[in-house]
Amino acid sequence: MTPAEFLRQPPAQGPTHALTEPQWEALAADPELPLLALWGEPGVVRAAFQDGNALRLVALAAPEGQYPALSPARPAAALFERAVHDLWALEPVGTQDGRPWLDHGRWPVLNPLSGRPVRHGGAPPQPEFLPAEGHALHRLPLGPILPGIGEPAYLHLAVAGEAVVRMEARLGYAHKGVLALMPGKSPRAAARFPARLQAEATVAHSLAFALAAEKATGTEPPPRAVVLRAVMAEIERLSVHLHIWAQVLALAGPPALADQAALARETMLAASQIAFGHRLLMDRVLPGGVALDLEERGLSILRDALLLLAEDLPRLARATLRHAGLVEALTGLGVIPPALAQDYTAGGPVARASGVMVDARLGPDASPYDELELEIPLHPEGDAAARLRQRIAETAESRRLLAVMLDSLPDGPIITPLPQRGGEGVALVEGPHGPCMAWLALDDGGLIRAAMARDPAWALWPLAEAAAAGAGLEQLPLLLAGFGLTMSGMDL
Amino acid sequence: MKLPRLLTRPIAQPPPHPSAQLVGDLAARLEASARRRLGRGLALRHIGTGGCDGCALELIATRNLVHELESLGLRFVDSPRHADALLVSGPVTRNMREALEQARAAMPEPGFVVALGDCAVDGGVFKGSYAVEGGVEAVMPPDLRLPGCPPSPRQVLEGLLALVEAQA
Numbered sequence A: 001m002t003p004a005e006f007l008r009q010p011p012a013q014g015p016t017h018a019l020t021e022p023q024w025e026a027l028a029a030d031p032e033l034p035l036l037a038l039w040g041e042p043g044v045v046r047a048a049f050q051d052g053n054a055l056r057l058v059a060l061a062a063p064e065g066q067y068p069a070l071s072p073a074r075p076a077a078a079l080f081e082r083a084v085h086d087l088w089a090l091e092p093v094g095t096q097d098g099r100p101w102l103d104h105g106r107w108p109v110l111n112p113l114s115g116r117p118v119r120h121g122g123a124p125p126q127p128e129f130l131p132a133e134g135h136a137l138h139r140l141p142l143g144p145i146l147p148g149i150g151e152p153a154y155l156h157l158a159v160a161g162e163a164v165v166r167m168e169a170r171l172g173y174a175h176k177g178v179l180a181l182m183p184g185k186s187p188r189a190a191a192r193f194p195a196r197l198q199a200e201a202t203v204a205h206s207l208a209f210a211l212a213a214e215k216a217t218g219t220e221p222p223p224r225a226v227v228l229r230a231v232m233a234e235i236e237r238l239s240v241h242l243h244i245w246a247q248v249l250a251l252a253g254p255p256a257l258a259d260q261a262a263l264a265r266e267t268m269l270a271a272s273q274i275a276f277g278h279r280l281l282m283d284r285v286l287p288g289g290v291a292l293d294l295e296e297r298g299l300s301i302l303r304d305a306l307l308l309l310a311e312d313l314p315r316l317a318r319a320t321l322r323h324a325g326l327v328e329a330l331t332g333l334g335v336i337p338p339a340l341a342q343d344y345t346a347g348g349p350v351a352r353a354s355g356v357m358v359d360a361r362l363g364p365d366a367s368p369y370d371e372l373e374l375e376i377p378l379h380p381e382g383d384a385a386a387r388l389r390q391r392i393a394e395t396a397e398s399r400r401l402l403a404v405m406l407d408s409l410p411d412g413p414i415i416t417p418l419p420q421r422g423g424e425g426v427a428l429v430e431g432p433h434g435p436c437m438a439w440l441a442l443d444d445g446g447l448i449r450a451a452m453a454r455d456p457a458w459a460l461w462p463l464a465e466a467a468a469a470g471a472g473l474e475q476l477p478l479l480l481a482g483f484g485l486t487m488s489g490m491d492l
Numbered sequence B: 001m002k003l004p005r006l007l008t009r010p011i012a013q014p015p016p017h018p019s020a021q022l023v024g025d026l027a028a029r030l031e032a033s034a035r036r037r038l039g040r041g042l043a044l045r046h047i048g049t050g051g052c053d054g055c056a057l058e059l060i061a062t063r064n065l066v067h068e069l070e071s072l073g074l075r076f077v078d079s080p081r082h083a084d085a086l087l088v089s090g091p092v093t094r095n096m097r098e099a100l101e102q103a104r105a106a107m108p109e110p111g112f113v114v115a116l117g118d119c120a121v122d123g124g125v126f127k128g129s130y131a132v133e134g135g136v137e138a139v140m141p142p143d144l145r146l147p148g149c150p151p152s153p154r155q156v157l158e159g160l161l162a163l164v165e166a167q168a
């Protein structure tokens, strides 16, 4: 039996296979299943693998604080291993890269989640970057405060003339320690953390967390809540895609078109405020259901907003994709081959624009999409032009889904209480930039013992780094804009 | 003054743009205070110190709405050296403290520091984490606090207007 076949069997208990060290080693050596996330608990290392649209979870006891590294066969593991070492003091044996990731040497403690953090002082060390070879190279440090309005990141560029030879991103500036803030709280009380993991996926992370908590406690959310959550998830996808669309246009398109995309986004945000009481839909999805019902007025505002968009967006899409200057700037820029997208377990529009069909809406947490005849567009070219086309096409599908769902909202309650009991749950939700995973373990009193959230940025940053190599320096902002790179969700 | 485009856009149904009126109001007030008394307006630099990015997204929404107000003196700049005000959003993480301090030092005096959003006001939901210093106040005194999670474009514009008026 291959490791993958073994993991397809149901675990003895809960969603996780408890592995022996030889089993973990066999899994580490066989890269068939791509790694979605790696995290820990004191003395335990945990991993989630993607198997088509399904998830396979494993855990290994690591009483000595060591485990066989996954990164030699799976590049997607490399950043996770560095973060897991920083937070849980779990050491990947056999890794190529032992540099810290989230820990910049500025926290008052070392290994804050290890169960026995030690105090830490002294000056922060100088970060180390990978060497770049070649002559006439110069270094261009950017950040952590980057141009424009956004999140912190440090981009270490090696440049030859006008060409980027290597871009290495250093993140962790937005590390807030959320995984340490959740334990000891009920899922309801802790829901504000996944809601604030990453604003471009507040609905997606909240929903993944809610589903995980519901599975851990054996709770069925009411049917009306299930559809309202999907309504919010599609509003979020539509609004975020419009945001990226506007950003790309602002960099290389006519300003008037960028304004129209931004205005379309504003239409959705203003409608969300009226319909759900929050422009970004934060804190609306809760374990057990949703926080607030959609009333008649909200329903009609959402329908109006969709009507406006139905009029404007097809026109805007045509104008965008026919703009010769924009299309020329995007075509051939930053090509991601499908194999590379798969190496990093990328999903979302970036992977689909490289011809990789993965979408968590087709997976086990698919309700209510399984009844909506989801049609997911696919653009195989893999360049920046395909990534923009992919997002534009996805806005049309989200609009269609919204119209259908708003016409067929089930009646009934919107939230149900969670029983106070122990358990473990995991869920995967398709966010605007890719799959958002939530895992949690509850103690017998129903309080969180440990939690993990996986943001799509874990895959997108390495892909952006790969795509940047060879691009022109002045193309870099345009290249990066289309990826939907975010920091906070990955920085935890 | 040219009407903001939002006001002229034909909308058949009740407008889903509560922001239209706001932009009109603020434009009038800005015109009165900023142009006549100030002459040079206010240059803004945003600094994300580790929040969830919600405040930054709403600041981008604000910037899109204030397009028409730019001629009246509100503008965004890339370097803190050219800024009159730093708009700080997010709790100040330990990993961002130094960068924020450097930006403050680079901004010419008298510069304003605005705590944008609950996180920047007092650390928000991340208060007490090993990884955050707290709000902006933990590092430097803010001149203006704009609570909200995130503050809406209306609240952001009201706040910026107060700053312009205070500066005049």
Ligand code: SF4
Binding pocket: A196, A199, B050, B051, B052, B053, B054, B055, B056, B089, B090, B091, B116, B117, B118, B119, B120, B124, B148, B149, B150, B151
């Ligand atoms: S105040 Fe709210 S929206 Fe702003 S950064 Fe903090 S959590 Fe995000």
